Amino acid sequence: MRAILEEPMSENKLPAELINFINEWKDKQGNLIMVLHRVQEHFGYIPREIAFEVAELLNTPVAKIYGVITFYHLFKLTKPGRNQIAVCMGTACYLKGGEDIILEIERQLGVGLNTVTPDGEFSVEAVRCIGCCGLAPVMTVNGEVFGSVKTAQLKKILEQTRGK
Amino acid sequence: MAYKNYILVCAGTACESNKGKALYEALEKEIKSAGVETEVQLVKTGCFGFCEQGPMVKILPDESFYVKVGPKDAHEIIAEHIVKGRKVERLLYKENKPDGDPRSNDISFYRKQLRIVLRNCAVINPEIIDEYIARDGYAALEKALFDMTPDQVVNEIVESGLRGRGGAGFPTGRKWLFTKNTTADQKYIVCNADEGDPGAYMDRSVLEGDPHSVLEAMSIAGYTVGASKGFIYIRAEYPLAIDRLNTAMAQAREYGLLGNKILGTDFSFDIEIRLGAGAFVCGEETALLASIEGKRGMPVPRPPFPAVKGLWGKPTVINNVETYANIPVILLKGAKWFNSIGTETSKGTKVFALTGKINNSGLIEVPMGTTLRDIIYDIGGGIANGKKFKAAQTGGPSGGCITPAFLDTPIDYETLQSIGSMMGSGGMIVMDEDDCMVDVTKFYLDFTVDESCGKCAPCRIGGRTCYNILDRISKGQGKPDDLQKLKDIGHAMRKASLCGLGQTAPNPFMSTMKYFEEEYRAHIEDRKCPAGKCKELLSYTIDEAACVGCTACARKCPVACISGTVKKPHTIDQSKCIKCGQCFTACKFDAVKKG
Ligand SMILES: Cc1cc2nc3c(=O)[nH]c(=O)nc-3n(C[C@H](O)[C@H](O)[C@H](O)COP(=O)(O)O)c2cc1C
Ligand code: SF4
Ligand code: SF4
Ligand code: FES
Numbered sequence: 122m123r124a125i126l127e128e129p130m131s132e133n134k135l136p137a138e139l140i141n142f143i144n145e146w147k148d149k150q151g152n153l154i155m156v157l158h159r160v161q162e163h164f165g166y167i168p169r170e171i172a173f174e175v176a177e178l179l180n181t182p183v184a185k186i187y188g189v190i191t192f193y194h195l196f197k198l199t200k201p202g203r204n205q206i207a208v209c210m211g212t213a214c215y216l217k218g219g220e221d222i223i224l225e226i227e228r229q230l231g232v233g234l235n236t237v238t239p240d241g242e243f244s245v246e247a248v249r250c251i252g253c254c255g256l257a258p259v260m261t262v263n264g265e266v267f268g269s270v271k272t273a274q275l276k277k278i279l280e281q282t283r284g285k
Numbered sequence: 286m287a288y289k290n291y292i293l294v295c296a297g298t299a300c301e302s303n304k305g306k307a308l309y310e311a312l313e314k315e316i317k318s319a320g321v322e323t324e325v326q327l328v329k330t331g332c333f334g335f336c337e338q339g340p341m342v343k344i345l346p347d348e349s350f351y352v353k354v355g356p357k358d359a360h361e362i363i364a365e366h367i368v369k370g371r372k373v374e375r376l377l378y379k380e381n382k383p384d385g386d387p388r389s390n391d392i393s394f395y396r397k398q399l400r401i402v403l404r405n406c407a408v409i410n411p412e413i414i415d416e417y418i419a420r421d422g423y424a425a426l427e428k429a430l431f432d433m434t435p436d437q438v439v440n441e442i443v444e445s446g447l448r449g450r451g452g453a454g455f456p457t458g459r460k461w462l463f464t465k466n467t468t469a470d471q472k473y474i475v476c477n478a479d480e481g482d483p484g485a486y487m488d489r490s491v492l493e494g495d496p497h498s499v500l501e502a503m504s505i506a507g508y509t510v511g512a513s514k515g516f517i518y519i520r521a522e523y524p525l526a527i528d529r530l531n532t533a534m535a536q537a538r539e540y541g542l543l544g545n546k547i548l549g550t551d552f553s554f555d556i557e558i559r560l561g562a563g564a565f566v567c568g569e570e571t572a573l574l575a576s577i578e579g580k581r582g583m584p585v586p587r588p589p590f591p592a593v594k595g596l597w598g599k600p601t602v603i604n605n606v607e608t609y610a611n612i613p614v615i616l617l618k619g620a621k622w623f624n625s626i627g628t629e630t631s632k633g634t635k636v637f638a639l640t641g642k643i644n645n646s647g648l649i650e651v652p653m654g655t656t657l658r659d660i661i662y663d664i665g666g667g668i669a670n671g672k673k674f675k676a677a678q679t680g681g682p683s684g685g686c687i688t689p690a691f692l693d694t695p696i697d698y699e700t701l702q703s704i705g706s707m708m709g710s711g712g713m714i715v716m717d718e719d720d721c722m723v724d725v726t727k728f729y730l731d732f733t734v735d736e737s738c739g740k741c742a743p744c745r746i747g748g749r750t751c752y753n754i755l756d757r758i759s760k761g762q763g764k765p766d767d768l769q770k771l772k773d774i775g776h777a778m779r780k781a782s783l784c785g786l787g788q789t790a791p792n793p794f795m796s797t798m799k800y801f802e803e804e805y806r807a808h809i810e811d812r813k814c815p816a817g818k819c820k821e822l823l824s825y826t827i828d829e830a831a832c833v834g835c836t837a838c839a840r841k842c843p844v845a846c847i848s849g850t851v852k853k854p855h856t857i858d859q860s861k862c863i864k865c866g867q868c869f870t871a872c873k874f875d876a877v878k879k880g
Pocket of ligand 3: 825838841842843844845846847857861862863864865866867868869
């Protein structure tokens, strides 16, 4: 819960399209997770003041919303880097050296997992199987899949991405 | 149909991400510029299964099978093969046998497979409902609605012997019967597409390659048990599958095959998609239902089972994607046909995601009762790089390993259980001599500890304690009684955990301790990792006598800890070495030693 307190209030507000989306889902049972997905798709994470707005619109306690956000790995409370790198640590990728990929990326960027580089350019996370196990080890950069990755390729991949 | 040739292009996630999309577009362009639009039909299909060789292109009717095709090959394929009728030799898949160039269904990767669940994958365009209908799609639903009573349908499924493909293997017909026999004002049909096992992608491929088969089966289930509403709970990590499902649902509604008064009858049934959000425990059925309700995905004790009291307290049929994909075929071809395939207790086929240290990595479907030897050596083409087979892991983080001693055991639900593994959802990960069983087990425990919902103590605390023990063993700090401790805690977790996640979390170490006790002991007693995998027990050194001073290693070392001048022996600064092994691979003179 610490992240909630520390995060500064920003200028985030729900845009009209999201409000429409929420109103559409409002009367459907079990709508909260679908709404949070949509919010995260828009902002890249779930900003605190948006969570409050969602609570109001859905008539749900904020505590319940944070209970759900913190339970599911996919929901983020802090803003990710401009370029998001995900390295697969599913079993097939692990066996084929996924961990070495992570170590090398961490070394090159100088930050650990789930942290944003100081210039805001990159964030790296480990994910569980993206279903391309035949191409292991696999990583994605902003959703684009790279298969059979070798540590020697990483420098180039990062350089190509930087500043994009 | 009037086309002379059909070009099938794989558009599954693996191929699509591997420039498959650009390939499709390039082929499209080449067809236009060659002016052969009226002669060839380009078809975007689901996964061919042979992911290792992707992107793939198959040309009908002559069944030429082109592999590792890039956008730049499009011109040659159209100009040579389609226009001039000459095969593009260099792209043809060749097996290591004298006559080379086999027809695609004759390739050993496919020969021992039997495709029931994957019947339409890589055959039809999953985004066009007519192609599904042309292959008897929705004929089973029509048959159920017009020619069969719900009782007859459920009997057929019971007779077929179909068991759940999500892991536990519960008889599907009996499950439906429970829900059917419970009276309620509302019932639900749920499809479990959470596919949490890391390293498995069977369900994803079915949804991407043949989404209508699942929709059709859910409607049949709805008709059978008296439900009018269905939910597909799918991982948010599968965007392509979600897209294809949405397209398929819209088309089915348009054709009157989903929604109000299906095919003009009084039966109405509709489906909604709900997304997961990255929690493995949500694959467990009670947690999944809680998640659909928009809550934290925590399991609740069973009974009551969902079949009687499920979603929002109503009777709910919950089945796995692959289970559903079997249903339409069973209704069309009959229970007798289905239960003639497989073994005494396990009928039909099973789809496996064959991955790891295997030559032909990919998605396969085999009759129950196929042996591991057939899968690994015939279909999988053996272990990669000529290494030795050590074990195959099935059942993911809930499963165990199959050792070389069981290569000839027919695989079904019961035999796998009897050797300490389980069928699981279909992940099959092949390991070779370079893989350390302690390391792999630790990997699985790390996963389950991370994914435990924390609701019950045996799983939450027991899992963590076992992980810590495995961690210290892998670092050479194991204690003599560690193996006994793991066994004791493992037994307690199996008995006392609330849900399947905690109950099965000990399986990976229970199984590997049984078959690879020596390897554990080497870590504990000799502080050695025989496979050379556990980094803390490993060091790289340079043999001065063998080193010619070529500097290959020093140039590769990412932390620059190898020193030495040209043509003089090099040395490694052990305090800085991160044990990445790059020097070991770089040295052409075997001067870098691992040990
Ligand atoms: C921890 C855990 C994870 C599970 N994950 C999945 C899954 O990803 N997919 C699935 O179909 N079943 C999964 N199951 C099994 C389901 O609880 C349930 O048995 C299944 O959906 C029933 O469908 P079936 O009878 O068609 O197999 C999981 C069970 C447990 C205990
Ligand atoms: S066994 Fe683990 S995952 Fe299942 S309820 Fe208990 S703590 Fe949660
Ligand atoms: S193992 Fe890696 S870090 Fe260590 S000396 Fe060799 S190349 Fe350098
Ligand atoms: S294990 Fe990495 S993609 Fe499946």
